[in-house]
Amino acid sequence: MTEQQDASATDLGYLTGGARAAVRTGLAMLHARGLVVADPPGRLRRAGVLPARLEPLERALFGALHGAMAPREVANQPQVRRALAEHREGLIGLGLLRPAWRRIALPAMLVLVPPLLVARLVADDVVGGGAALLIVLAFAVFANLFLPRQTVAGARLLRDARRRHPVPGAPATDPAAEPGTAVALYGVTALRILMPQFARDSGLLQEGWWTRLLDAFRPGVPSLPAGAV
Incomplete structure (x- = not known):
């Protein structure tokens, strides 16, 4: 990945909110592809056959799903942790993420x-x-200056991505846009708007108050519009 247009949805998710946001993005993408569904209350399960073309993190998440599992349980599987570590090192190597x-x-x-x-x-x-x-x-x-997760280049990439992909429901939103990109950039706000039942039944919204607070005040991540759910 050398250009903004080459950034994957999980790249953007990791830059926005770290490993948790990258996993959330990957699971949302798998659901959008019909490969993962909610198994309420608060669990996920496979719903299809692994296709040939998937992002590495998507492939790891799909492979880690055995039966019905909570999102955090899936994220803690060894193959997912390895994929996240490789993802992080790749972004550091590109100068987008700080060690x-x-x-x-x-x-x-x-x-x-x-x-x-x-x-x-x-x-x-x-x-x-x-x-x-x-x-x-x-x-x-x-x-x-060193506290943000992203480097200057990473922050610029996120700003450009949010300018090209407004929050779902905004007037300039492209209805054909990849839902994974919206979830990567806007987190639970996009989940509630684009796939509310899946988000609620899968347990992806069951995060701690500290994570919700960070999402609320993270630059570029708007609060949920009234009546969006």
Whole structure:
């Protein structure tokens, strides 16, 4: 994948919300292809024969489904975890996704270490209190640049994708658009609009309050329009 148009739906899902969003996207795509159906309450099962052309994550998810399983159970199967790890490494290699150490360790170092050094400089009367505060704030702002999951190129790709694919139900929405792309970009909002019964019966909406909060405030992911369900 080198161009925006080459980005798959699961690529966009991973960039938007990590492994959980990529799995949600893959399962929605399998359902749209008629390969996976809901087995209420809160489970999934196969409903067809594996075709030749599927994204690697879709193939792993389909292969991991044995009988009726909850979405989280499917996501924790070894073959799905391997596919997600390969997916993550591929996006990192393309410069679209930051490695975990760069998102966590580097910002932590930039936030924790400079105040200790500045405190030493203040104690030695090298810098004043006001200058020290400005230095610490500057490092904190710099550290914040590394917190997003996407790199600058990855964030640009997502912005372009959302511009080309508005939230389902918006006036500019292409009715022939791939539902997986909408789910990748807009998460549970798109699921509730495009496949409400499947989303409800399959357990894909049964996520923790923290995930729902992140979806609500994630840039580019709108809240559910009134009357959409």
